[in-house]
Amino acid sequence: MEIDAFENLAETLDRLPNGFPRTATNIETRILRKIFSLGEARLASQLTGTFESLEEIACRANQDPKVIRKLLQGMVRRGLIWFERAGRQLRFRLAPFIVGIYEAQVDSIDHELAHLVEEYFHAGGTRGLMSVQPALHRVVPAQKAVRSEWVLPYDDVRSILLSSKTFNLRDCICRVQKGLISEECDFPKDTCLNFSQFERPPLPGDISKQKRWRSLIGVRRLVWFIRSAM
Numbered sequence: 001m002e003i004d005a006f007e008n009l010a011e012t013l014d015r016l017p018n019g020f021p022r023t024a025t026n027i028e029t030r031i032l033r034k035i036f037s038l039g040e041a042r043l044a045s046q047l048t049g050t051f052e053s054l055e056e057i058a059c060r061a062n063q064d065p066k067v068i069r070k071l072l073q074g075m076v077r078r079g080l081i082w083f084e085r086a087g088r089q090l091r092f093r094l095a096p097f098i099v100g101i102y103e104a105q106v107d108s109i110d111h112e113l114a115h116l117v118e119e120y121f122h123a124g125g126t127r128g129l130m131s132v133q134p135a136l137h138r139v140v141p142a143q144k145a146v147r148s149e150w151v152l153p154y155d156d157v158r159s160i161l162l163s164s165k166t167f168n169l170r171d172c173i174c175r176v177q178k179g180l181i182s183e184e185c186d187f188p189k190d191t192c193l194n195f196s197q198f199e200r201p202p203l204p205g206d207i208s209k210q211k212r213w214r215s216l217i218g219v220r221r222l223v224w225f226i227r228s229a230m
Contacts, residue, residue, distance in 0.1 A: 005041040006032045012045045018096035021128025027120045034113050035105065036080065043071050044080060047094035051084050057092060079104020098129055103192070106173045114180035164195035167207045 006029040013020035020028060032041060046061040054072065058065040072092055075081045080101055083092050095101050105113065170192045175185040 005038055005045060008045040009036065009041045012094065013097050016049045016094065016096045018098060019129060020097040021125055023120065023123040023125060025123045027116060027123050031116045031120055034116060035101065040071060040075055043068055044075065044094055047081060047092065049093055051091035051093045053089055053091055103173045106171050106176055109177060109180065111180050114177045117177055118181050161195065164197055165199050166196045168194045168203055168205045169207050170205050
């Protein structure tokens with residue numbers, strides 16, 4: 001009997017370093033059914049956490065590259081998979097559930113998905129995700145929060161921001177999700193600042209480092225996010 005595509009995808013996601021812990025209720029597969037189509041689930045379960053070419057993925061999936069290209073591009077647009085450019089070649093990998101697929105649902109999450117995610121967290125998902133070592137989330141200290149000699153290069157907020165080329169500010173998926181289950185968060189929602197050292201086409205929510213007032217807003221919101229996470 002063919003293994004259910006969504007079961008297969010859940011196992012594939014759980015093999016990524018971030019993990020997607022399975023639960024006794026199997027609520028995680030209901031989440032995946034809400035987010036992925038059947039064809040997308042079948043293809044996504046063939047991906048790994050390593051960037052691969054379209055041809056490599058097509059060979060493993062035993063499908064025509066021209067057929068799966070459209071599926072891959074659709075999943076990229078919805079944040080279900082990630083891509084990079086290697087010269088003129090596109091390479092793809094499966095995004096982790098957190099941080100990745102879940103956060104990408106901020107513009108499409110509805111009442112049903114919000115409740116499914118909440119049930120998943122209470123069924124053991126949160127405990128499983130937070131047990132991953134090294135930890136998925138950490139507080140990056142502000143410049144004067146700790147003694148300077150204790151701040152390692154990869155934790156230097158100022159250096160990270162100055163070396164980045166693109167900045168995007170979006171609503172916090174956790175706070176949006178809580179609002180949909182009638183547990184409204186009192187903190188501002190537009191606090192998730194994403195930044196990258198790589199150039200890319202403009203996206204909705206982008207803020208500019210060159211425009212000082214906009215970048216200052218972004219940094220202040222980042223500090224607010226850090227403080228609220230402590």
